[in-house]
Amino acid sequence: MLTLAMVFAGLTTAQAQTGWTARGEEYPEVVTETDVPIPMSDGTVLRGDVQRPADDDGKPVEGRFPVLVTITAYNKSVLNGPASVAFGDSSYFVKRGYVQVTVDARGTGTSGGSWAAFSERENTDAGEVVEWAASAERPWSNGSVGMHGPSYMGISQLFAAANRPAGLKAIFPQVPAADTYRDVVASGGALDVGFIPLWLGLVTATGLLPPAYGVTEPDNALQMYLSRIQGATGFTAPMLLSATLGLDSAFDGPFYAERSPINVVDRIDVPTFLVGGEYDLFQRGTPMLFDRLRERGVPTKMVFGPWDHLQASAGSGFEDAGYGSLQEVQLRWFDHHVRGLPDPELDTDIPPLTWHEIGSGQWHQAQDWIDEQRAENFQLSGTSLPGLPGQLVTDDVEQGRSNVAPVPVAGLCTRSANQWTAGLPNAIGLAKLCEDNRLNDLSGAVFETEELSEPLRIRGPINAHLNVSTPTGNGMVSVSVSSVSPTGEVNRLTGGWQVLSHRALDESRSRYLDGQLVQPHHPFTKEAQDLLQPGEVTPVDVEVFPTGAVVPPGHKLRIAVQAYDVPHLLPTVRDLPAALSPVTIHTSAENPSYVTLPAIPASS
Template structure:
């Protein structure tokens, strides 16, 4: 079903409607529990009677949202409600991202269920923030909501939208989204490079949007996963989600880790959940500029949404085939169905870092080995926050023209002396890596805090080196993000860097490569190495970093290898 999308208007045949059926449009103002009214456009056919409803809630203007999806669902016999969320466009109130969406979603669902044209059954669709609001609405347990279909949205508000699993702020993503959507009236922000480089980071919202933003300030003040994040994060309350979930994401999307974490959590709770992960970034478009994953890399999301809700809202049980998990295996460029995540048959396999003269840049002799080298040695580099390693592609968001995403050749990054590069010999046969990636490092630094990064790269026979996934650990969070603990300069620590998730076949003749460094900017904020709160720091300290290798300190990357 992934090879070819079925035209949306074919859905009309199931209901007796005809493509091009006249659709009535009405603007309605839906009251919330606090008296605020949210504007929505109601689309339906004049003779449709009491029908199920598709709800789309958006901060991006209800008049410009999902017109193709809207028409397909109305022609298939649904009412469609597209609502401006609180404080956006024609809706009253103040837009306070994330905090308002549970009660507002709940009240909107209740209003829909009480309308004379509604049969009381509602489903939701949409991506990014339009997906976030679905997770929030599901937390309300409103009986009218029968299912959700979030796309590239994630449900871990700490890890997805503000911080990495290792505690570094997702600076570029956050400021780029804020500058595009929450600018003060009449304010013209400077270039992306200006506001991402501003210090202190805590004040960067004033540069990006021309004013203080409560959410940005609160996130800056809570770098640890504390009570603030527990109160707002969907993942921390995921047991409250009772409705069936179809969740779609991409290997190069910012939210892919929590998409798969939500899948695993809901499966363990016995909920109905289906997840689709393709070779996509946040906009789900292909191909990328530098690599093509083939003719089958797309998926008919609209067709799947129609089938999903034909079953959930119309009782048509024979519609669609929904395996628990469907992933796109890059390199082999094919779809595959799985029952669980992580994939049980994946064998955690260590690839140990080694060097003789030093692994600094492509000119070094860093290698990956099946066993740690005898004895011990070290590789060293200097991390200067004024000259950070630049982000080049990856799991970024939200404007590829300003902040490119996806797979990109990393050789320019790998020429830097502050990037340690470890490369395997050319593979004699294909090797599949599917699952979570971890880098286990023995490190020391000369400062009380710093960062360590790890990136997994697929090196093609022609020398191009494409990033698969990457991660970062703020050293003060080496014991977890719930509590910061300062490092002792010079002390050797064993740390684990969450390098993300992927599914990729390294083809015969390709090489596996790992990059180790201390920055990936502006994807993540620069650690200024002071040991104090990074968001309020204005001065930087240079850190001298040491990575320990060999039998005593066997630094390595742990790859989940799937054997055919």
């Protein structure tokens, strides 16, 4: 039995500013059983690697332990092999008294079946894997299970928890999606061509690595490869083709609803620790999950930091939040909720929300994502010309018309390009070349305030309400919100996108602050699509993804509007002709264009 003396023996040197210190290793070695068959209720066999604590001779330690589960589509052999350097070595937990079970999702890696990402069947699998790990039939399991992992592995945790499997005690999803369509597949109704093809290619490629059981079970290995071909031809290729052509996969509907954790989050009741990134693919979705779980009283925490997808997945810089490294905080979370160790200071040490403020680099704490904020409007005023911005004002709007030309390279050298390729440019040192947005802003219309006399602090989602017209009846606007330094550097804080024909607003699912719209919800269905009349001036609400930031005194708040955001988004083949025409932004008392920010009062 674990004693308090054992818990605090061998303390690590990593010390969080809270005064809590992670405990050291209990066991010297790890032993791994690979490709363990895990039968599902429909007869399909998934396979997992089981890592157990071992003694100095490498023999498994007898006894039952709490279990941590990770379900991946990226091949467990890669995750526990080469990728462990970047994404964390699971032996950290095993040597501290856990069993780690890493499972290939259906139709990926070494598991049977055909891959259909986050389908109802795969989501059912997630719950069944947890119950398998918690079962008394596993001689190494004490029946108490936690889950961890980033991205795909984080989303799988949410679907598993929504199934309420026996034995699941807590989860720790890093950078999970909430609404797959709006978060990443088609932000604003335009197709993501930066991340989605990379992701689909990664899953397909890692699925072709030879399984360890190929020599002993050649028939099963052959069946696995055939299923990979079926997955590529039956799921991946048809989805990409349909979306590119502007057919069913280009619109929101049951396909994406089934794959969106926000639609099952109300069934999650286990303690949940979320990690989100201000430059992450799921910058929009992770805070929405936090909100919904908090509203229902589920024990929930979120650390929202200045990270892209790869950084947040690896936990790079997590210690800057002040609680220790990512693995140390995971250990603390699981020790308390899964292992059952008393930790009376956990909730006082780590409040529900910890967020990083872009512009100051400071970390702040709060109880909720939206609490003390107030809606603050800035109106677009006058006309923007190349190198001569229009104004952002609080009153006395000047009438103007600003043309946004369709520049197909807009967005190419921006923080958006790094964000929507999952942080790959940053990983190879190229992103630093594109941190200043001023050159990109020349490709669109720009509006900015005078230099601010007081800091403007914001946290949460933003709405850009634009009155627009176009000669073709369609097109896209890409909106960025930035801070401009006294010497002219443009720091992009966040962005949003909207296809004009998808401007229909679902008020019941939109978010309001002080009675003002801050997060519009558009249906993005084929039925709701509505072309503008050529030349007609029409209001369009653009959902600008949430952030936490400050525009310091002496800086200017800037809103820039382009017609493209490459390599992030491209129009479908059907919408391409309309995307080649300019969009005009109108500013006047009769046709107001403005941005609504969730501003934090100076006294907070």
